[in-house]
Amino acid sequence: MSTESSGSIENVLHEGRKFPPSTDFASNANIASEAEYQQMWDRAKDDPAGFWGEMAENLDWFRPYDSVLDGQMPETKWFLGGKINASYNCLDRHLDSWRKNKAAIIWEGEPGDTRVLRYQDLHREVCKFANVLKKLGVETGDRVTLYMPMIPELAIAMLACARIGAPHSIIFGGFSADAVADRNNDAQAKLVVTADGGWRRGKEVPLKAAVDESLERSPSVEKVVVVRRTGQEVDMVPDRDYWWHEMMEGASAECEPEQLDAEHPLFILYTSGSTGKPKGVLHTTGGYLLGTTMTSKWVFDLKDDDTYWCTADIGWVTGHSYIVYGPLSNGATTIMYEGAPNWPDEGRFWQMVEKYQVNIFYTAPTAIRAFVKWGDNWPNQYDLSSLRLLGTVGEPINPEAWMWYHRVIGQEACPIVDTWWQTETGGIMLSPLPGVTATKPGSCTKPLPGVVPDIVTKEGASLGDNEGGLLVMRQPWPSMLRTLYGDHDRFLQVYFSEIEGCYFAGDGARRDEDGYYWIMGRVDDVLNVSGHRLSTMEVESALVSHELVAEAAVVGFPHDLKGEGICCFVTLTSADGPEELKDELKAHVRKQIGAIATPDMIRFTNALPKTRSGKIMRRLLRDIAAGREEVGDTTTLEDFTVLARLREHNE
Numbered sequence: 001m002s003t004e005s006s007g008s009i010e011n012v013l014h015e016g017r018k019f020p021p022s023t024d025f026a027s028n029a030n031i032a033s034e035a036e037y038q039q040m041w042d043r044a045k046d047d048p049a050g051f052w053g054e055m056a057e058n059l060d061w062f063r064p065y066d067s068v069l070d071g072q073m074p075e076t077k078w079f080l081g082g083k084i085n086a087s088y089n090c091l092d093r094h095l096d097s098w099r100k101n102k103a104a105i106i107w108e109g110e111p112g113d114t115r116v117l118r119y120q121d122l123h124r125e126v127c128k129f130a131n132v133l134k135k136l137g138v139e140t141g142d143r144v145t146l147y148m149p150m151i152p153e154l155a156i157a158m159l160a161c162a163r164i165g166a167p168h169s170i171i172f173g174g175f176s177a178d179a180v181a182d183r184n185n186d187a188q189a190k191l192v193v194t195a196d197g198g199w200r201r202g203k204e205v206p207l208k209a210a211v212d213e214s215l216e217r218s219p220s221v222e223k224v225v226v227v228r229r230t231g232q233e234v235d236m237v238p239d240r241d242y243w244w245h246e247m248m249e250g251a252s253a254e255c256e257p258e259q260l261d262a263e264h265p266l267f268i269l270y271t272s273g274s275t276g277k278p279k280g281v282l283h284t285t286g287g288y289l290l291g292t293t294m295t296s297k298w299v300f301d302l303k304d305d306d307t308y309w310c311t312a313d314i315g316w317v318t319g320h321s322y323i324v325y326g327p328l329s330n331g332a333t334t335i336m337y338e339g340a341p342n343w344p345d346e347g348r349f350w351q352m353v354e355k356y357q358v359n360i361f362y363t364a365p366t367a368i369r370a371f372v373k374w375g376d377n378w379p380n381q382y383d384l385s386s387l388r389l390l391g392t393v394g395e396p397i398n399p400e401a402w403m404w405y406h407r408v409i410g411q412e413a414c415p416i417v418d419t420w421w422q423t424e425t426g427g428i429m430l431s432p433l434p435g436v437t438a439t440k441p442g443s444c445t446k447p448l449p450g451v452v453p454d455i456v457t458k459e460g461a462s463l464g465d466n467e468g469g470l471l472v473m474r475q476p477w478p479s480m481l482r483t484l485y486g487d488h489d490r491f492l493q494v495y496f497s498e499i500e501g502c503y504f505a506g507d508g509a510r511r512d513e514d515g516y517y518w519i520m521g522r523v524d525d526v527l528n529v530s531g532h533r534l535s536t537m538e539v540e541s542a543l544v545s546h547e548l549v550a551e552a553a554v555v556g557f558p559h560d561l562k563g564e565g566i567c568c569f570v571t572l573t574s575a576d577g578p579e580e581l582k583d584e585l586k587a588h589v590r591k592q593i594g595a596i597a598t599p600d601m602i603r604f605t606n607a608l609p610k611t612r613s614g615k616i617m618r619r620l621l622r623d624i625a626a627g628r629e630e631v632g633d634t635t636t637l638e639d640f641t642v643l644a645r646l647r648e649h650n651e
């Protein structure tokens with residue numbers, strides 16, 4: 001991991017506003033006082049096994065575990081000897097109570113079609129699909145790729161995989177056929193579940209066609225199940241491709257959940273790292289489920305009568321943890337929406353809040369910045385008074401966007417939980433507790449119970465108040481990743497080799513005098529575009545795979561809506577390229593990775609700034625991309641004229 005830019009991080013944000021929770025909220029909250037939080041946090045720090053053992057009583061176990069925590073970071077095992085099933089915890093255990101008739105998932109498609117699945121309905125569908133998977137040859141331990149739109153069948157397929165112990169690997173529907181093939185291959189997936197297509201801003205996004213293309217390059221996949229969603233024409237290959245509805249017709253609704261080891265893999269989710277191919281983050285059953293169950297209860301203050309809506313796509317970790325596993329394990333009602341926030345118009349989210357009387361709303365800063373731009377007039381047309389709690393995730397939120405969220409959406413009555421976490425952490429790590437923590441706009445505030453963070457120098461020395469440094473975790477937690485699929489060495493190297501004895505998150509941060517954490521962004525070569533992680537390396541590789549590109553360096557630059565935009569410096573094999581080539585390269589990257597990776601800016605240059613050892617100095621390119629006049633330290637630069645020429649190009 002490159003730490004080129006991680007030396008000292010300057011702190012430029014000064015934010016003095018503070019918003020304590022109302023006494024009304026606090027008196028009903030799941031964690032109700034500072035004293036209660038402090039006592040839980042201290043206990044978890046001093047006696048993690050005791051604390052998490054007690055918390056694990058919130059889950060249903062087929063066989064109790066023999067021990068809570070074995071080993072030390074990075075090689076920790078949780079709840080060894082325990083037998084558990086995530087789908088049982090999300091479904092079956094609610095069927096013995098009145099919750100059997102409670103809405104588990106309220107779904108709305110982009111065209112406006114709706115479906116409500118009560119816990120009983122979801123259980124039935126999951127059991128049936130688990131039987132379909134078995135019939136198609138999927139066994140415990142086999143990997144199943146889910147490449148689907150945001151439709152109920154996605155949640156059903158996830159829970160069916162969990163039921164039989166076949167780890168799912170969900171690929172965001174916006175990724176390209178090539179990305180699907182890479183992930184299928186890395187996971188050696190046996191079966192793919194997809195749909196003909198999905199709806200996005202009124203257009204049909206073809207998914208089955210991309211799967212067909214990906215399968216030319218991913219031979220491990222034997223079978224494909226296709227949900228009919230848009231009704232578009234698709235090719236069905238005999239003995240390989242099966243319609244979901246046809247398979248479900250004859251499937252039995254009885255399927256005993258597998259009694260799995262607590263450490264049995266629940267899923268793989270690919271995420272971007274600073275180098276090379278995407279990393280297959282692997283989460284296991286017991287620890288992950290405990291983490292997402294408890295954090296949903298604490299941070300979202302989930303109550304049985306809440307209607308909860310997380311707007312993420314299930315293709316990202318937020319959707320895994322906080323649309324499906326966390327809420328359903330708590331027996332909550334979770335909303336799932338298929339489409340875009342500005343379809344048919346910019347009021348769609350607020351119209352849905354009013355329609356479903358949403359109480360808890362969890363979204364991303366990039367969405368909030370878009371709402372701000374679209375104007376108050378959209379939310380102001382709707383009754384948002386049902387809202388009682390707001391959340392954000394994915395990137396640092398600008399204090400002004402936070403204030404807008406607080407004022408216009410929360411009507412100054414809702415606590416905002418700014419939740420910091422990662423694909424790797426499985427669940428929320430740093431966040432306000434809505435009934436306890438006085439929030440400060442732009443800060444994810446404090447560690448949850450069981451989370452022991454620190455801010456350190458590159459050498460691992462703890463820093464003092466308000467000193468920017470690297471964010472690390474000093475203690476293991478149940479929902480942490482266990483490995484990178486098929487590459488345990490890389491797991492050790494990426495997360496545990498940087499700072500001795502600690503998990504290194506890749507983010508810079510500072511802690512203020514009140515013990516509040518302020519995330520300052522990534523310190524490695526990972527971009528955060530609209531809250532989605534992309535590696536500069538992946539975009540560079542995509543560019544270089546074009547026949548006219550000799551070399552490419554990709555950096556982020558500040559972007560009003562996306563947080564970070566993608567700027568590519570490209571050296572061509574021939575002297576100069578026509579302007580049209582820029583569009584061609586943008587389309588090329590889009591085809592290779594997917595629309596989210598489409599470059600915002602491409603600049604042709606005849607040389608890139610490098611150190612004498614040949615490393616591209618992305619730091620300098622970042623300054624240029626951001627239009628900064630003064631660039632940082634250039635003493636290690638090999639050829640000074642490169643910089644001058646790049647700057648000229650700027651004008």
Ligand code: WTA
Nearest residue numbers: 393394395396418419420421422423519533
């Ligand atoms: C960033 C998303 C500031 C951070 C759940 C992290 C945040 C990366 C926040 C993980 C937040 C996430 N404040 N930055 N509240 N939440 N991040 O794996 O850089 O897609 O390392 O997980 O997003 O992104 P990932």
